Amino acid sequence: MTFRKYPGDLLLLGLFLLPVVIAAPALPWGSQGWLYSLAELAGVFALSAFLLAGILSARIPGIDPWFGGLVRLWVVHRWLGFSAFMLVMAHVLLLALATLPMSVGASVATLFPPLIHREVWLGWAAFLTMLVFIAPTLGFFGTLHYQRWKRLHLLSAPALLLALVHTLMLSTTAWVWWLLSALALAAIAWRKLLSPWLARKPYVVDGMDKLARDVVELRLRPKGKGIRWQAGQFVYLTPMDASLAAGYREEHPYTIASGSGDDELRIGIKAVGDATRALLDIKPGAEVRIEGPYGIFFDSPALAAKGADGPDPRRKQLWLAGGIGITPFVSGARDRIEAGETHRPDASLLYLANRPERAYYLDELIRIAEACDGFAVHTHYMNEHGVITRDYLAERCPDFAEREIYMCGPPGMINHLQTLLRHEGVPGHRIHTEAFDFL
């Protein structure tokens, strides 16, 4: 993954460094104290990362493009959580090391003092609570059930509170922690308590088109005022139909398949788990709630103008889709025919599927390609042609290495194509992909 800059990055960095900037000068950096100070600094960094990860969990629609889209925000969130976990362990070990020259007993007593030193034991409680929800996140026990993981992840709130009290009892600069904690707890409260009522918009299932045995497209109509979206964005969908076999009131992310000007919100769904399989049986008239939109799959040029490293709007595009990863491109293609605009850069879609019945939406895409100048569709069937090669790509799109490249599909395909493209000299900043396999 290539690092791109976005306007919100500076804000995140500022929030992350604020406590350190305030706490560091007050630490004893003298000859004896540096190890101890380092230990405290690790703790300060850990709590900063932890609180910032909490703040980033807010998921407010419309805000995420400033930070490079929701997928990127989740990646940052994950790295912050990972860093917090690592830094907390460094914090503990450095504290033990700092007192080790005195004696092993002093070192152990620093980590495990008598019970009346509540501030230390609160720190341990925070770490253990963190361990409970972060161990499954970091795959200590393999992958696990999405909804169960999500509920477990709520333990971050008590862990955060424990860590906060631990720090406040020891810190001399309380206000900065209050500030960050207030933001983090507000973010969690918004996400878990308020957003289900305030951010989720009611929609009704208008109808559904079966695209394959296990793939459908839902057509949704807003009950009140609906959401507005750009091609390639995604939403969280919550079925409110209690008769479903699974997934009632559970939110899952889905990519929007309709063009940005479409009245109907259309969503392509493939059965990959209990909840998605149950959704294939949803009846017209059933209510769902939609929260979003999120993401910046086709990075908007408007954002690029605001100082972000966006794509070059004059460059031709190559779209590489695999399986149900076609949905953002369906949205992009529909956008073209609805808008009928001419100023869009040429785009070539290469649709990778195992075999023809697995190339959903293909007929419609070909119709759009016939109707639109500057949009072409090609296919690649794994069963027929084997793994895609450079030559196959060059035959359909000779100037592929010069184009802005957008990819969506299973991780294996993305990895293979990324390697292939980088090998052909395509710079990382021209490869765009938003893989949300665990949101």
Place this chain on the structure above:
Amino acid sequence: MTSNRIAYTTFVAFVSVVLTLVVVNLVQGNPDPSSASAGENARDEAVYRLGQVAEHNHAGSCWKAIDGVVYDLTEYLPNHPTEEEVFTRWCGQEATSAWLDKGNGRPHSPRAAARLEDYRIGVLEGGSPASATPQAETVAHSTKPVSVDNRLGQMMLGLAPGNYLDGTYRGNFIDRGLIQVSLQFRLEAGRIKGMSYRHLFYRDQDYLKMNDGAELYPVLRQYQQITERLEGEPMEAIFRLYEPQNVVDDIDGYSGATLRGAKVISAFRDGLNRGVYSW
């Protein structure tokens, strides 16, 4: 994902290190003095004030303080062989006298003492519990315990001005117009080396000129033991001389505790304040 493996590996290493520390500490088996704190003592026991004990002054909750140790004897009450009142009137009190004299001039039996231990819940603040101090008092051979907490000394030196370079120092303790202690020592990386007296004088006695038959010769020996036993010690060890019995032996009836260690400390610090005498 790679980060997952890193996190898992680090976590396992983290647990190993913490466990190693704990196990090493257990194997070494010397509870650190710094681990004792306000509410607990070196045996990790609760410390109670007599006022707290006094709250448990009835048959429903009966605590007694005996020899500095606090016992909760509520459960034992029905088993006591006397009238209940004989037992309960001591609830909530310092009951050592009743323990040592059952009313007939005799103390309780060793068997009773053994049973008493089952009901021990802590120690009395400021008390010196008889069986909780099995420490060094009887170990009075020539090498004195060196596991002394030096942190107070480090702090005292830290409060004084100047930093102490390696080199030879000379300092005096002068009182009533006379030099009583004059000494010389070297500092090597903060440690005392080659400490010796250049002058020791008190009440018309020039100690350095005494022969081994002199009456006060044992005191001179004690002063010399100071120099022997501080050899190679960190400079803050000088403050151990505030309790000289921890440093020197009793010799021929002259108790180490009566030695004027403060004079040596004063002369030593005089040397430090004057700075390096020669390199």
